[in-house]
Amino acid sequence: MAYVTWSLETLERFCKDVFTTFGFSVEESAQISDVLLTADLFGIESHGMQRMVRYHKGIEKGQIHLDAQPEVVFETPISATIDGHSAMGQLVSVFAMKKAIEKAKTCGIGIVTVRESNHYGIAGYYAKMASDQGLIGFSCTNSEAIMVPTFARQAMIGSNPIAVAVPADPVPFLFDASTTVVTRGKLEMYNKMGKPLPEGWALDENGVPCSEAPRVLSNIVGKNGGGIMPLGGSSETLGSHKGYGWGMVAELFSSILSQGVTSNECCTFEGRTGICHGFAAIDPAAFGDPDAIREHFSEYLKELRCAPLADGATRIYTHGEKEVLAQEHRRKNGVPVNDGTMVELLDLCDYLKLDFASYFPGYEPPAEFAGFAGNY
Amino acid sequence: MAYVTWSLETLERFCKDVFTTFGFSVEESAQISDVLLTADLFGIESHGMQRMVRYHKGIEKGQIHLDAQPEVVFETPISATIDGHSAMGQLVSVFAMKKAIEKAKTCGIGIVTVRESNHYGIAGYYAKMASDQGLIGFSCTNSEAIMVPTFARQAMIGSNPIAVAVPADPVPFLFDASTTVVTRGKLEMYNKMGKPLPEGWALDENGVPCSEAPRVLSNIVGKNGGGIMPLGGSSETLGSHKGYGWGMVAELFSSILSQGVTSNECCTFEGRTGICHGFAAIDPAAFGDPDAIREHFSEYLKELRCAPLADGATRIYTHGEKEVLAQEHRRKNGVPVNDGTMVELLDLCDYLKLDFASYFPGYEPPAEFAGFAGNY
Numbered sequence: 001m002a003y004v005t006w007s008l009e010t011l012e013r014f015c016k017d018v019f020t021t022f023g024f025s026v027e028e029s030a031q032i033s034d035v036l037l038t039a040d041l042f043g044i045e046s047h048g049m050q051r052m053v054r055y056h057k058g059i060e061k062g063q064i065h066l067d068a069q070p071e072v073v074f075e076t077p078i079s080a081t082i083d084g085h086s087a088m089g090q091l092v093s094v095f096a097m098k099k100a101i102e103k104a105k106t107c108g109i110g111i112v113t114v115r116e117s118n119h120y121g122i123a124g125y126y127a128k129m130a131s132d133q134g135l136i137g138f139s140c141t142n143s144e145a146i147m148v149p150t151f152a153r154q155a156m157i158g159s160n161p162i163a164v165a166v167p168a169d170p171v172p173f174l175f176d177a178s179t180t181v182v183t184r185g186k187l188e189m190y191n192k193m194g195k196p197l198p199e200g201w202a203l204d205e206n207g208v209p210c211s212e213a214p215r216v217l218s219n220i221v222g223k224n225g226g227g228i229m230p231l232g233g234s235s236e237t238l239g240s241h242k243g244y245g246w247g248m249v250a251e252l253f254s255s256i257l258s259q260g261v262t263s264n265e266c267c268t269f270e271g272r273t274g275i276c277h278g279f280a281a282i283d284p285a286a287f288g289d290p291d292a293i294r295e296h297f298s299e300y301l302k303e304l305r306c307a308p309l310a311d312g313a314t315r316i317y318t319h320g321e322k323e324v325l326a327q328e329h330r331r332k333n334g335v336p337v338n339d340g341t342m343v344e345l346l347d348l349c350d351y352l353k354l355d356f357a358s359y360f361p362g363y364e365p366p367a368e369f370a371g372f373a374g375n376y
Numbered sequence: 377m378a379y380v381t382w383s384l385e386t387l388e389r390f391c392k393d394v395f396t397t398f399g400f401s402v403e404e405s406a407q408i409s410d411v412l413l414t415a416d417l418f419g420i421e422s423h424g425m426q427r428m429v430r431y432h433k434g435i436e437k438g439q440i441h442l443d444a445q446p447e448v449v450f451e452t453p454i455s456a457t458i459d460g461h462s463a464m465g466q467l468v469s470v471f472a473m474k475k476a477i478e479k480a481k482t483c484g485i486g487i488v489t490v491r492e493s494n495h496y497g498i499a500g501y502y503a504k505m506a507s508d509q510g511l512i513g514f515s516c517t518n519s520e521a522i523m524v525p526t527f528a529r530q531a532m533i534g535s536n537p538i539a540v541a542v543p544a545d546p547v548p549f550l551f552d553a554s555t556t557v558v559t560r561g562k563l564e565m566y567n568k569m570g571k572p573l574p575e576g577w578a579l580d581e582n583g584v585p586c587s588e589a590p591r592v593l594s595n596i597v598g599k600n601g602g603g604i605m606p607l608g609g610s611s612e613t614l615g616s617h618k619g620y621g622w623g624m625v626a627e628l629f630s631s632i633l634s635q636g637v638t639s640n641e642c643c644t645f646e647g648r649t650g651i652c653h654g655f656a657a658i659d660p661a662a663f664g665d666p667d668a669i670r671e672h673f674s675e676y677l678k679e680l681r682c683a684p685l686a687d688g689a690t691r692i693y694t695h696g697e698k699e700v701l702a703q704e705h706r707r708k709n710g711v712p713v714n715d716g717t718m719v720e721l722l723d724l725c726d727y728l729k730l731d732f733a734s735y736f737p738g739y740e741p742p743a744e745f746a747g748f749a750g751n752y
Contacts, residue, residue: 156679
């Protein structure tokens with residue numbers, strides 16, 4: 001698949017216009033755009049511009065309620081439960097994470113659980129909101145079931161990512177990972193390339209390991225069974241029960257504490273997805289001198305980066321370094337967007353009566369995509 | 377390796393006598409014994425009676441300070457930092473977890489970070505202390521470096537288990553897992569059996585995957601490089617960076633917040649190990665009606681257990697079920713202890729001048745162990 005590169009400013013202008021045209025306020029549109037474009041800047045293409053189509057569909061189908069506002073339904077000085085009322089996931093989540101941060105600044109910790117929201121983009125965005133302010137941040141979400149628990153043949157848990165962000169120098173620690181071995185986006189990439197799936201990724205409709213991407217994906221869409229393995233694979237030998245356990249931890253802070261919809265039922269309703277999130281912020285000052293803690297952590301991260309390399313390896317990364325490097329590069333050199341996504345944006349402009357060429361002058365979709373326009 | 381089965385009462389009497397003979401009070405000895413024997417009851421043999429020899433060695437070498445008492449060095453209503461002063465890990469940890477629980481009952485949450493402790497046994501024991509009281513419990517620890525970070529050739533992180541316990545019916549959720557793909561104990565088992573290690577477990581001194589247990593183990597002992605892979609293996613394809621990230625999360629709550637010794641330096645000193653822990657308790661009542669939350673979670677766990685089975689599978693477990701089943705069985709039928717461990721207990725009796733036969737009447741070590749007695 002070919003890529004075309006656009007400046008961050010171009011993509012920002014486009015995204016904001018799309019969301020204001022959908023009916024969001026200027027401020028809301030800027031917020032949603034920032035979450036999406038942070039994913040693209042971090043190099044997490046699957047969660048950036050490529051997701052515009054999902055949000056468009058969500059709004060069209062009435063799963064995302066444009067005018068809804070999140071509501072605090074239960075609260076203590078250290079905690080809150082929020083009903084998202086099916087508002088845009090990014091807006092509900094920024095609201096919730098701000099509340100967690102506010103509580104952490106007052107009490108040392110804030111934990112916020114959210115029900116009835118929608119897809120929220122990259123988990124790391126919200127965790128990083130806390131670390132940008134010198135706090136430790138957490139974020140997790142449930143999602144449409146895709147993870148097959150150990151010994152099962154049916155997906156019962158979402159990809160359920162968990163993110164942890166911790167202030168450090170020269171770059172913060174930012175760990176953001178699905179609790180499945182990979183995400184569905186990776187399967188789709190292999191499918192597009194016509195390549196067999198690596199061993200240890202997916203299961204067929206009988207719960208048996210399977211490397212055929214088209215079969216696994218069509219089973220997922222048709223809810224015929226099968227799906228993606230937990231981190232650790234499909235047997236206890238490599239720790240399948242551990243990825244399954246981490247998926248459950250994400251479920252706990254999102255759907256369980258909020259008494260919301262669990263992954264096995266997310267996205268099975270009309271007019272709502274039911275997706276739930278969890279957020280937390282912790283002030284390191286609750287444990288001692290925050291500067292000393294930050295320095296201690298930064299020193300350990302440095303030791304990790306400077307550890308002896310494996311044969312054939314060129315660099316040891318600490319979590320979040322790759323994102324910082326990608327961000328620096330893309331701010332300077334632009335953000336690559338693949339042709340498939342460009343065609344979706346073209347369609348989106350048609351739908352919203354926006355002038356595609358005014359954002360992306362001179363872009364022509366390659367011939368292979370001719371049939372797709374208007375049909376995504 | 378052959379096993380001999382003893383009643384829980386026999387092992388309890390033995391353990392308590394061992395620890396009082398070492399110089400612990402009756403109450404302290406009962407506490408330490410309970411942590412060890414809970415591991416055996418749960419079927420986690422590696423962390424039960426088999427570990428007696430490690431504690432004996434720790435006391436002998438002066439790493440475990442018999443008379444030391446944990447000290448709270450920093451405290452807020454929701455948090456505390458504890459210096460363990462190299463006391464017995466189990467005693468420091470029960471003290472710390474009780475503090476977390478007390479804070480959770482008052483404020484909704486308590487987080488306690490601990491530095492300068494010692495090996496604490498199974499992580500799940502402390503998390504379960506909270507769930508036994510209707511709270512959500514967490515526990516983690518760092519340990520001597522054994523995990524090789526992605527792209528490195530040297531162990532820099534411990535096996536760093538994390539445990540999460542949540543009240544539920546009919547059995548609580550108890551997830552207790554190292555963040556490495558397996559623990560060192562598993563490698564030792566394969567070594568004893570003369571079997572090659574499964575692919576995806578260990579790395580040699582060059583950071584290259586290796587199935588030779590003797591080579592990996594001697595490299596670990598000699599600190600020549602290599603070690604165990606993070607959960608997810610040694611490459612990003614199967615999520616190596618994710619296990620590595622979870623290991624870092626355990627490090628954060630143990631050695632980082634407490635400003636203690638990080639895994640790469642644990643157990644490298646004279647007269648102390650420097651091992652650190654983290655504990656937390658959360659009251660579900662901070663998010664809504666705790667009974668409704670418990671019921672909602674129990675329902676989801678039931679749905680997981682009742683999901684369609686993979687071909688060839690006989691049962692889907694939720695985390696903690698196996699431990700409850702093992703416990704019921706062993707309370708009724710006794711606890712199996714392997715001959716290797718029995719020989720160690722024989723030696724321990726020699727050392728402490730305890731009458732082995734008064735605890736384990738009629739036991740004779742098999743001929744193959746003749747040379748080991750007195751030499752462990």
